[in-house]
Amino acid sequence: MSDILYDFGTGRSDPSTFPTEALQAAAVKVIGEQAEEITKYPGGLGHAGLRAAMAKREGEREGVAVDPDHLVLTNGSMQAVTLSAEVLMEAKGDVVLVEEFSYPGTLSAYRSLGLEMVGIRLDEGGMRIEHMEEELARLQAESRLPKFIYAISTYQNPTGFIMPKARREQMIELAARYDVPIVEDNCYADVHYEGAIEPALFALDDNPNHIYLGSLSKILAPGFRLGYIYARPPMLERVLARRNDAGSNYLASAIAAEFYKNGIADHAAVTNPVLKVKRDLTTAGLAAELDDVCVWSNPQGGLFVWVRVPDDVDRPKLFELAQQHGVAYLPGVAFHYANRNKPYLRLAFGHLTEEQIQAGIPVLARCIREARTSNAAREFETLFD
Numbered sequence: 436m437s438d439i440l441y442d443f444g445t446g447r448s449d450p451s452t453f454p455t456e457a458l459q460a461a462a463v464k465v466i467g468e469q470a471e472e473i474t475k476y477p478g479g480l481g482h483a484g485l486r487a488a489m490a491k492r493e494g495e496r497e498g499v500a501v502d503p504d505h506l507v508l509t510n511g512s513m514q515a516v517t518l519s520a521e522v523l524m525e526a527k528g529d530v531v532l533v534e535e536f537s538y539p540g541t542l543s544a545y546r547s548l549g550l551e552m553v554g555i556r557l558d559e560g561g562m563r564i565e566h567m568e569e570e571l572a573r574l575q576a577e578s579r580l581p582k583f584i585y586a587i588s589t590y591q592n593p594t595g596f597i598m599p600k601a602r603r604e605q606m607i608e609l610a611a612r613y614d615v616p617i618v619e620d621n622c623y624a625d626v627h628y629e630g631a632i633e634p635a636l637f638a639l640d641d642n643p644n645h646i647y648l649g650s651l652s653k654i655l656a657p658g659f660r661l662g663y664i665y666a667r668p669p670m671l672e673r674v675l676a677r678r679n680d681a682g683s684n685y686l687a688s689a690i691a692a693e694f695y696k697n698g699i700a701d702h703a704a705v706t707n708p709v710l711k712v713k714r715d716l717t718t719a720g721l722a723a724e725l726d727d728v729c730v731w732s733n734p735q736g737g738l739f740v741w742v743r744v745p746d747d748v749d750r751p752k753l754f755e756l757a758q759q760h761g762v763a764y765l766p767g768v769a770f771h772y773a774n775r776n777k778p779y780l781r782l783a784f785g786h787l788t789e790e791q792i793q794a795g796i797p798v799l800a801r802c803i804r805e806a807r808t809s810n811a812a813r814e815f816e817t818l819f820d
């Protein structure tokens with residue numbers, strides 16, 4: 436296997452926009468000012484300054500008031516994914532509704548917890564409501580209503596799609612009708628390039644059973660391992676009661692709070708245009724190389740382009756060939772709730788250089804053609820049937 440030259444595999448932001456000097460200055464300042472706090476176990480909700488900054492972030496984007504005392508800082512939003520599931524489930528074998536293709540970290544956490552996942556089919560607007568309704572009715576008839584619905588409605592990982600407001604309202608109405616809470620995972624909302632920003636579910640509905648998950652990984656850096664849960668009482672108390680890790684990283688929180696003391700907009704104004712150029716290079720490369728063979732998403736935000744390949748692509752062979760030629764990507768199977776090997780792949784474009792994207796897409800395209808058993812033109816026009 437050759438070394439990977441074009442790593443379209445991992446969903447990370449652009450390393451060149453990492454604000455090293457500002458963070459160094461912030462670290463020096465907060466270690467001086469908050470040394471005593473750092474010597475203690477943080478416990479509870481976590482650093483007040485960072486909760487205030489993230490409440491402002493969410494509140495300003497959504498145009499609703501967000502109480503910082505209803506935010507619980509976590510060790511990345513991945514801890515929030517696991518913690519919220521632990522709070523809402525009662526026993527192994529409990530059912531959860533997920534997008535048919537979803538974030539592998541969540542799928543793996545839910546599998547470890549013993550949750551039974553039921554996948555809801557997707558289209559360009561996210562989960563299909565009529566399929567969700569069918570599954571809820573079926574599960575109710577079996578006396579196995581889901582314990583919750585897990586939804587990445589904005590710049591979905593892996594598809595990049597955003598759910599329109601009307602569909603969000605339908606989903607909220609359906610969840611209320613069956614009395615099923617929603618766990619909304621919204622870590623990409625501020626990685627926004629163009630187009631309308633659809634409201635978060637929590638801004639459309641004040642049902643106290645819903646849980647909202649946020650992260651600093653996609654707007655700052657995953658190495659901070661900072662995320663949060665926004666939950667209203669009494670759900671908030673249930674989250675806190677379930678937690679037994681003595682709290683999240685106080686030093687990382689203090690540095691991030693100092694960095695974001697005037698809001699997140701300034702840094703987003705630096706990072707998002709850089710990412711947008713890479714999104715454009717990725718989709719332009721696909722259009723130049725694979726227009727007759729594949730279709731792909733054109734996300735208005737987030738870090739991923741979702742590509743549908745023809746059924747006659749030998750998927751294990753493609754993966755192998757791509758690796759041999761220095762290209763990494765994640766195959767459809769990694770995102771499928773039931774591990775089915777569907778004809779898709781996800782390209783993460785955030786951390787490659789522009790040159791790597793421009794050079795890597797043609798290599799991938801050659802591998803796709805080589806892994807096919809025919810030269811037939813593609814027989815599909817859309818990402819989903």
Ligand SMILES: Cc1ncc(COP(=O)(O)O)c(C=O)c1O
Nearest residue numbers: 511512513538592650652657662
């Ligand atoms: C949808 C989604 N949720 C959660 C996470 C976890 O992010 P972190 O734990 O770094 O906040 C990711 C990371 O890729 C993600 O895509």
